[in-house]
Amino acid sequence: MSLPPGSRLPAAAQIAQFTFRPLAYFDECLARYGDPFMVDMGPVGTYVGVVAPELIKQVFTADPDALRAGEANEILEPMVGRNSVLxxxxxxxxRQRRLLLPPLHGERMQTYSRIMADATRASVARMPSGAPFAVHTHMQEITLRVILRAVFGLDEGETMGALEARLIEFLKPPPAAMTFVPVRYLDFPLSPYRTFVRRRDAVDRVLRELLRDRRARGTDGRTDILSLLMSARDEEGQPMTDDELRDELVTMLVAGHETSATALSWTVACLLENPEVAAKLDAELDGARGDGGGLDLGALPRLEYLDAVVKESLRLRPILPDVVRRVRAPTRVAGYDVPVGANLMPCIYLAHQREESWAEPRRFRPERFVGAKIDPYAWLPFGGGVRRCVGMAFALHEMKVVLAEMWLRARLRLETPGPVKTVRRTITMAPSGGTRVVLTERRRPTRRPEATA
Ligand code: HEM
Known part of the structure; x- marks a missing residue:
C-alpha cells in the first residue's frame, strides 16, 4: 500500500492549516483519517503523522541513516547555522551530541540550581503587584540568564551584558511564516528576514569576540559548554572552527531559552486554572521552604508532586506539537510504504491526548505521574531516540527550581479566568498573551538582600 490517507485540500490550504491552527488540524486529521495520516504540503513536503506508541517507537528506534532528523530540520538553518547539532x-x-550532553547532566545540575533560584528571586521582585503582566516575559528573563551562565561559565561583565541584549533582540519572534516558507522568498529590502539577519549578525559579532577572548585566556579547568567545545578535537586532532563553535553556541541558546520559558509559562497557566492542584503543590512546597523564604534546594529530590506537575504540564501543553524525520530509505509503517523524500512525524500533541495511553487526557492531573513509570513513546515532550533533546534533564531541573521558587514567593491569579488559549509563537505552541496574571500577594518578604543574579 502506498501513503496513508489524508486531506485532499490543496497544498496551500494544508500549509495554512498546519501553520495557523496546527493542533486543531492534527485533531481533525486523526479523527478523519486515522493513525497514521498524511499531511500533503506540496513544496514544503509530505508528512506522515504517527500517534500510537508502537508507531512512534518504530520511528525513534529506526536506523538514524534511514530516518534523518538533521535534514528534516533544515528550515532552522538561517537561525542556528549549518554546523548545528540540530x-x-x-x-x-x-560526535557533537557527546560533547554537549555531559555539562547538561548529573552533578553539574546542582551547580546551576543556585543560579536558577537567584534569577527567579530577582525576577519575582520585579513583578508588579496588583497590575496584570505576562508571566512569559519573566520566564524569558530567567531562562536566558540561566542558559547564558551554563553555556559560557559563570563570567559576568560587559560581553555578557552585550550578548544578553543582542540575544533578546535576535530571539524576538519573526512571523510564523518564516519557519515554513523557504527564506529565499522572504529576502527583500525592509523584509522581516533582513531585520532578522541584522540581529543575527549583531549576536555573531559578540560571540566571535567572546571566542577570541576565551582563546586568549585559555580553557584549562573550565567546565562550561563553550570551554568543552573549544577543547574538543576530532579524529585528526583538529579543533572546531569558529563557524562550528558559533553555530553550536547559538543552538544551545536558541533551543534552551524560549522552550523552557514557554514550558514554564504553561505550567503556571495549568496551576492557576486548577486551584485544587495548586493547593496540593502549596502543601508540598510549604515543607520545603528555606531560611530566606524561597526553596530549600536540598529538598528538591523529594518533591515528587512538583516533579509530577512539571511533567503533566509538558504532557497537556507540549510546546512542540511534533518532531520530524526525513525518510532516506523506503520505510513501511503500519502497512503503508513511506517513500524516500517524505517525512515521518511523531505527533507529540496527539500522543499526549490519546485515550488509550492517558485516562481523561484533557484534564490536568499530575497524580498520574506520581510514582508512575513513564512510557517514552507515550510521553515525548522532548522527542526521542538518538535525537532526544540534550537539554531534557537540564530543562526539567530548571522548571522545578524556577516554579517552586516563584510559587513560594508570589501568589498569582489569572487576569481573566481560564482556560488560557494556545497560540503559535514561531515554532512553539505558547499560552496566549504569555499567561497574563496578577500578583495578589508576596508570600513572604525575603530577609536576604535581592540578588543581582
Ligand atoms: C522544556 C524545555 C525543552 C523542550 C520541551 C525541548 C524539546 C525538544 C525537542 C522536542 C527536540 C527534538 C527532539 C527530536 O527530534 O526527537 C529537542 C532537541 C534539542 N534540544 Fe531541547 N527542549 C527543551 C529545552 C532544551 C534545553 C534547555 C536545551 C539546551 C540547554 C536544549 C537543547 C536541545 C538540542 C541541542 C536539541 C537537538 C538534539 C539533537 O538533534 O540531537 N533543549 N528539544
Missing part, C-alpha cells in the same frame, strides 16, 4: 546527521551528529 542540522547534522550521522557520525558528526553523534
Amino acid at each position: 542540522l547534522l546527521d550521522g557520525p558528526r551528529h553523534i
Whole structure:
C-alpha cells in the first residue's frame, strides 16, 4: 500500500492549516483519517503523522541513516547555522551530541540550581503587584540568564551584558511564516528576514569576540559548554572552527531559552486554572521552604508532586506539537510504504491526548505521574531516540527550581479566568498573551538582600 490517507485540500490550504491552527488540524486529521495520516504540503513536503506508541517507537528506534532528523530540520538553518547539532546527521551528529550532553547532566545540575533560584528571586521582585503582566516575559528573563551562565561559565561583565541584549533582540519572534516558507522568498529590502539577519549578525559579532577572548585566556579547568567545545578535537586532532563553535553556541541558546520559558509559562497557566492542584503543590512546597523564604534546594529530590506537575504540564501543553524525520530509505509503517523524500512525524500533541495511553487526557492531573513509570513513546515532550533533546534533564531541573521558587514567593491569579488559549509563537505552541496574571500577594518578604543574579 502506498501513503496513508489524508486531506485532499490543496497544498496551500494544508500549509495554512498546519501553520495557523496546527493542533486543531492534527485533531481533525486523526479523527478523519486515522493513525497514521498524511499531511500533503506540496513544496514544503509530505508528512506522515504517527500517534500510537508502537508507531512512534518504530520511528525513534529506526536506523538514524534511514530516518534523518538533521535534514528534516533544515528550515532552522538561517537561525542556528549549518554546523548545528540540530542540522547534522550521522557520525558528526553523534560526535557533537557527546560533547554537549555531559555539562547538561548529573552533578553539574546542582551547580546551576543556585543560579536558577537567584534569577527567579530577582525576577519575582520585579513583578508588579496588583497590575496584570505576562508571566512569559519573566520566564524569558530567567531562562536566558540561566542558559547564558551554563553555556559560557559563570563570567559576568560587559560581553555578557552585550550578548544578553543582542540575544533578546535576535530571539524576538519573526512571523510564523518564516519557519515554513523557504527564506529565499522572504529576502527583500525592509523584509522581516533582513531585520532578522541584522540581529543575527549583531549576536555573531559578540560571540566571535567572546571566542577570541576565551582563546586568549585559555580553557584549562573550565567546565562550561563553550570551554568543552573549544577543547574538543576530532579524529585528526583538529579543533572546531569558529563557524562550528558559533553555530553550536547559538543552538544551545536558541533551543534552551524560549522552550523552557514557554514550558514554564504553561505550567503556571495549568496551576492557576486548577486551584485544587495548586493547593496540593502549596502543601508540598510549604515543607520545603528555606531560611530566606524561597526553596530549600536540598529538598528538591523529594518533591515528587512538583516533579509530577512539571511533567503533566509538558504532557497537556507540549510546546512542540511534533518532531520530524526525513525518510532516506523506503520505510513501511503500519502497512503503508513511506517513500524516500517524505517525512515521518511523531505527533507529540496527539500522543499526549490519546485515550488509550492517558485516562481523561484533557484534564490536568499530575497524580498520574506520581510514582508512575513513564512510557517514552507515550510521553515525548522532548522527542526521542538518538535525537532526544540534550537539554531534557537540564530543562526539567530548571522548571522545578524556577516554579517552586516563584510559587513560594508570589501568589498569582489569572487576569481573566481560564482556560488560557494556545497560540503559535514561531515554532512553539505558547499560552496566549504569555499567561497574563496578577500578583495578589508576596508570600513572604525575603530577609536576604535581592540578588543581582
Ligand atoms: C522544556 C524545555 C525543552 C523542550 C520541551 C525541548 C524539546 C525538544 C525537542 C522536542 C527536540 C527534538 C527532539 C527530536 O527530534 O526527537 C529537542 C532537541 C534539542 N534540544 Fe531541547 N527542549 C527543551 C529545552 C532544551 C534545553 C534547555 C536545551 C539546551 C540547554 C536544549 C537543547 C536541545 C538540542 C541541542 C536539541 C537537538 C538534539 C539533537 O538533534 O540531537 N533543549 N528539544
